[in-house]
Amino acid sequence: MKNNLKNVLIGILITLPIASITSFVLGYWKIGIAIGGAFVWLLQPISEYYSDKNREYLFSSYSKNKQSNNHNKYFD
Numbered sequence: 001m002k003n004n005l006k007n008v009l010i011g012i013l014i015t016l017p018i019a020s021i022t023s024f025v026l027g028y029w030k031i032g033i034a035i036g037g038a039f040v041w042l043l044q045p046i047s048e049y050y051s052d053k054n055r056e057y058l059f060s061s062y063s064k065n066k067q068s069n070n071h072n073k074y075f076d
Contacts, residue, residue: 013043 016039023032 009046013039013046016042 016035020032020035020039023029023035
């Protein structure tokens, strides 16, 4: 389910900029602006979500390495 939702979001995020540019080229600039706005509106929370996931992963990875390397070779 989660992988399917991710594929749908990737498809939407690829389609929206292409539709926006195509609308501008064909002369439908108001529609192109609306589609571009929808793209930005959809992209912002998705990027925040994955940024937070990445930050959590890096923090947990760093703290695990810090705990495993928390010994001094001279005072063991």
